[in-house]
Amino acid sequence: MGRILFAPLSVTGGILAGLAATKIFEFIWGRIDDEEPPEPEHREVSWPKLGAALLLQGAIFRLVRGAFDHGARAAFFRGTRSWPGDERPEPR
Numbered sequence: 001m002g003r004i005l006f007a008p009l010s011v012t013g014g015i016l017a018g019l020a021a022t023k024i025f026e027f028i029w030g031r032i033d034d035e036e037p038p039e040p041e042h043r044e045v046s047w048p049k050l051g052a053a054l055l056l057q058g059a060i061f062r063l064v065r066g067a068f069d070h071g072a073r074a075a076f077f078r079g080t081r082s083w084p085g086d087e088r089p090e091p092r
Helices: 002-032 047-080
Strands: none
Touching: 002 047
16 A cells, blocks of 8 residues: 555656756766767767766766655655565565
């Protein structure tokens, strides 16, 4: 039941976290380079620059979304005493 109640919070928060991650990436990239970040569809871009931009963007996105998701789950648990997910990683 907790997972069903948590779903709308997770979806809404995920969208907001994605937007925040985009803004953070754009801010950091602005400190690295004067041009906009390269995208795969740009024809005149070097592989190292494209790779660096994509790695940085992915790392920031994953960090922000993961931090939000875990924080939202912790807040949900404090309010409901039900954790919407697994307690711990599965053993190997």
